[in-house]
Amino acid sequence: MTMAATILHADLDSFYASVEQLLDPSLLGKPIAVGGGIVLAASYEAKAFGVRTPMPGWKARELCPDLIFVGGHFDQYQRLGDAAIKVLSDYTPLVERISIDEAFADVAGTEHLFGPPEAIARIVRQRVRDELGLPISVGIARTKHLAKIGSQVAKPDGLVLIDPAREIEFLHALPVELMWGVGPVTRGKLASEGILTIGQLANTSSGLLTRLLGPVAGDKLAALVAVPGQRE
Template identity: 60%
Template sequence: MFVSSEPTILHADLDAFYASVEQRDDPALRGRPVIVGGGVVLACSYEAKARGVRTAMGGRMARALCPDAVVVPPRMEAYSGASRAVFSVFSSVTPLVEPISIDEAFLDVAGLRRIAGSPPEIAARLRRAVADDVGLPITVGVAGTKFLAKVASRVAKPDGLLVVPVGGELDFLHPLPVER
């Protein structure tokens, strides 16, 4: 069995995806708390999250926590189109893309060092490409396993990049709360 000396699994996760698409498509929403949904919060911007709003929360409670939030109805076609554009960027990086949902995937970049650079360099270029080509913020975790890459992306949110070096897994995980 071959064990890599560097982390080669990327977990790419768009940040507050539905709300970010709304903010991208309507500049008046940028920097403002945005709630996608009505009776139930389907997604919310980081500005709304800072006020305590959470996905799957009742709309009434969300508006009580964040009365100045802009509530927008979901536009599933817009989110599907944005997702297709992002996954096109993923596929331009590596053919080894494992979709998890409409807004996240694992990418295996093992073997690409000679033609594309180190995994952290690939991850940084991926983030720039998604921002430049699709106009959305994305967080990427890089690690030796899918689990660690996903945890790294959660820690790096929003709009970040975090690499867990091979051999540094325990140092990375030890200070994290158990719920992560």
């Protein structure tokens, strides 16, 4: 029997930059970056120009001449991150925080109290927006790996439910960098062989992946893409 999609991955959008825009409304709608010598975070307005983390400040200014650099308010990041995770914990005790601005939540045991997972996710998103003034994206799936992919697809400020019966169809056209563990270096190695999507990755032999990435990383990625929900 197919498992139900009851795992939420909630991820605050461009968190540091969103907090800075919250603290200083004059920055709303403007391309901003947190940092100086290195970009620690960028607003979506800055990302539209290609500004990314961890990019050197000079490169970011070259891409976006109107970029505004701001200093970080790390105490506020911690406070607001804690508050957002607290909202999740109001709907299930099974919350696993994995960074300052993101967490998994398993709502399988609380649906009888709060409704189906999608309804819970909508409530969480609305509360974070209303109570904290921050955008948050949520992915819902049957496993953590898939839920995290869902939240990335949902950005900015969206909600994606991955139907367990259509996982392969959903995944195959997505870029490989949405796979858990595929960073810039791995993405570059895969791109050198024309492997750009998860579907292309799924059709790549384990032997080629081992030659490209080494036996440990190659085998791990081959296993993940063969069974998309393997990482629980």
